[in-house]
Amino acid sequence: MLKLVVHRLGLGVLTLFAASALIFVGTEILPGDLASAILQNSATPESLAKLRLDLGLDRPAILRFFDWLFGALRGDFGHSLANGRDVLEEIAPRFANTMFLAAYAAIVAVPLAVGLGLLAAIRQGGVFDRLINLFTLMTISVPEYFLAYLLIKFVAVDLGWFPSLANVSPDSSFADRLYYAFLPMLTLVLVIVAHMMRMTRASVLSVMASPYIEMAILKGLTKSRIVVRHALPNALAPIIAVVALNLAYLIVGVVVVETVFVYPGLGQLMVDEVSKHDVPVVQACGLIFAATFILLNMTADILAILSNPRLRQPR
Amino acid sequence: MKKNAMRLFGYKVSIPAQIGIAVVAINLLVALLAPLIAPFDQATPVGDAWADPDAQHWLGLDNVGRDILSRLIYGARMSIGLSLIITALSFAIGVIAGFAASVAGGWVDQALSRLVDLLLWMPTLIFAFVVLSVLGSALPVLIVTIAVLDSTKVFRLARSVAMNIVSLEFVEAARLRGEGWWWIVTREILPNAVPPLTAEFGLRFCFTFLFIAALSFLGLGVQPPDADWGSMVKDYRDMINFGSAAPLYPAAAIATLTIGVNFVVDWMLSIHSRGQGEGA
Numbered sequence: 001m002l003k004l005v006v007h008r009l010g011l012g013v014l015t016l017f018a019a020s021a022l023i024f025v026g027t028e029i030l031p032g033d034l035a036s037a038i039l040q041n042s043a044t045p046e047s048l049a050k051l052r053l054d055l056g057l058d059r060p061a062i063l064r065f066f067d068w069l070f071g072a073l074r075g076d077f078g079h080s081l082a083n084g085r086d087v088l089e090e091i092a093p094r095f096a097n098t099m100f101l102a103a104y105a106a107i108v109a110v111p112l113a114v115g116l117g118l119l120a121a122i123r124q125g126g127v128f129d130r131l132i133n134l135f136t137l138m139t140i141s142v143p144e145y146f147l148a149y150l151l152i153k154f155v156a157v158d159l160g161w162f163p164s165l166a167n168v169s170p171d172s173s174f175a176d177r178l179y180y181a182f183l184p185m186l187t188l189v190l191v192i193v194a195h196m197m198r199m200t201r202a203s204v205l206s207v208m209a210s211p212y213i214e215m216a217i218l219k220g221l222t223k224s225r226i227v228v229r230h231a232l233p234n235a236l237a238p239i240i241a242v243v244a245l246n247l248a249y250l251i252v253g254v255v256v257v258e259t260v261f262v263y264p265g266l267g268q269l270m271v272d273e274v275s276k277h278d279v280p281v282v283q284a285c286g287l288i289f290a291a292t293f294i295l296l297n298m299t300a301d302i303l304a305i306l307s308n309p310r311l312r313q314p315r
Numbered sequence: 316m317k318k319n320a321m322r323l324f325g326y327k328v329s330i331p332a333q334i335g336i337a338v339v340a341i342n343l344l345v346a347l348l349a350p351l352i353a354p355f356d357q358a359t360p361v362g363d364a365w366a367d368p369d370a371q372h373w374l375g376l377d378n379v380g381r382d383i384l385s386r387l388i389y390g391a392r393m394s395i396g397l398s399l400i401i402t403a404l405s406f407a408i409g410v411i412a413g414f415a416a417s418v419a420g421g422w423v424d425q426a427l428s429r430l431v432d433l434l435l436w437m438p439t440l441i442f443a444f445v446v447l448s449v450l451g452s453a454l455p456v457l458i459v460t461i462a463v464l465d466s467t468k469v470f471r472l473a474r475s476v477a478m479n480i481v482s483l484e485f486v487e488a489a490r491l492r493g494e495g496w497w498w499i500v501t502r503e504i505l506p507n508a509v510p511p512l513t514a515e516f517g518l519r520f521c522f523t524f525l526f527i528a529a530l531s532f533l534g535l536g537v538q539p540p541d542a543d544w545g546s547m548v549k550d551y552r553d554m555i556n557f558g559s560a561a562p563l564y565p566a567a568a569i570a571t572l573t574i575g576v577n578f579v580v581d582w583m584l585s586i587h588s589r590g591q592g593e594g595a
Contacts, residue, residue, distance in 0.1 A: 026445040141573040146566035
């Protein structure tokens with residue numbers, strides 16, 4: 001099992017490296033070069049030459065890639081083209097905000113989804129089960145901003161319970177943050193709960209079809225005891241996988257939700273900087289998002305290996 | 316089973332599927348006939364900004380006094396048309412590469428598969444951001460970027476479907492007959508790969524459609540003066556704080572079409588899995 005885990009870790013590191021290369025290549029594939037793309041129409045030969053020198057574009061791409069990558073590993077992402085500020089200083093507080101929102105949503109969503117999924121499995125075919133199915137289909141196909149504006153319209157504007165803008169400031173208290181970020185959190189929860197719940201239900205039900213469950217039924221155990229004590233442990237691996245997948249999705253889905261609620265997170269920053277062609281900031285944000293995404297997926301795989309009883313014994 | 320259930324091409328059509336087909340058909344018609352249906356022009360102001368709905372302007376006027384209903388109708392054209400073009404392109408790339416990988420095998424397959432694995436590890440939205448930050452959001456850039464990113468998913472399905480078909484006897488027979496690879500791909504593999512690929516087309520369309528709408532909503536997709544549903548949500552978003560439901564109309568249009576297409580895809584998949592025993 002240790003071998004499997006180490007193998008998976010190695011693969012994760014390799015993927016991270018590949019993803020960083022991809023992010024770098026993504027900015028190299030343009031016709032012309034970065035300097036002319038940044039300056040667009042305002043380019044003069046002099047300003048172009050100066051910017052090329054500033055960006056170090058006179059050096060081969062492969063060297064620049066490793067400079068950038070090793071810089072990033074030390075926390076040096078270069079300087080913003082828009083305002084010359086250090087990229088790390090720019091993104092660090094934003095990243096903390098984004099992680100706060102994602103964690104907030106995850107803490108609410110995961111227990112809710114697993115609980116409702118189990119309930120749906122216990123009451124399979126019942127009214128509750130059907131309602132959940134319908135609700136899931138709705139939230140899966142509906143874009144995040146539709147849910148977000150529905151919530152703003154009814155909960156924030158009509159009822160006035162929560163603010164429609166989540167512009168938390170660095171000195172907001174923890175309670176304030178929870179309050180301001182409530183609607184963004186709720187939107188994210190609605191988006192990810194459905195999928196997790198459905199997968200929980202499906203994997204529990206597939207275990208319920210196995211002979212040892214039949215044995216438990218014949219012993220006369222109650223339905224809920226069978227589901228929770230007998231079926232759930234064996235259904236855990238796929239549930240963990242889908243939870244991690246949804247948390248990874250959360251990291252990306254956060255971009256849209258942050259924009260809707262004007263929440264000062266990394267996603268909102270990235271969107272702003274993309275339209276300003278501020279490549280160093282975009283690269284840094286992209287690298288952080290991609291790394292979080294890959295790390296979460298890797299953790300999921302490793303947890304799945306660890307939670308699989310068949311892999312626990314050394315062969 | 317009801318005796319008098321509705322049938323289409325000899326298949327029973329469930330209630331959700333009927334709703335889905337109706338929604339898709341209405342949307343396509345509106346998109347095709349936009350200039351005939353729309354009561355006003357999409358780009359010309361016809362009254363005061365944010366005028367309330369009345370008998371002439373059913374949904375009211377927008378931030379520069381344009382008729383919201385007309386913009387919704389023209390927006391259907393942009394949103395649906397663009398998504399169809401992108402999905403078609405991504406299918407062309409993905410299916411050709413996937414079939415090539417399965418027929419050629421060996422290093423071609425290895426190289427293509429590893430490249431696709433790599434792209435699949437990146438969150439699509441984030442990678443699109445990186446490319447758009449350099450190239451800007453012109454329509455051709457959007458089309459090619461999203462099509463290439465999305466073709467990785469098509470590639471995976473096309474390859475696995477083709478792999479299953481390639482190993483069957485009739486392909487072996489064609490090879491022994493001395494048919495070239497072109498014959499094998501177009502006459503042996505393609506006809507058998509159509510059912511799973513059609514359902515996938517619906518799903519990829521939904522994905523592309525939501526993706527383009529999200530980009531436009533973030534201001535990085537379709538640029539003004541062109542209107543699509545995503546950018547309409549963005550343009551009208553501030554009005555929500557004044558009690559107007561304006562951003563909800565285009566957002567609801569996006570949601571309805573996506574749900575409709577999903578209903579149709581579910582139905583197609585259920586037909587397919589009944590016919591062949593195994594789903595795609």
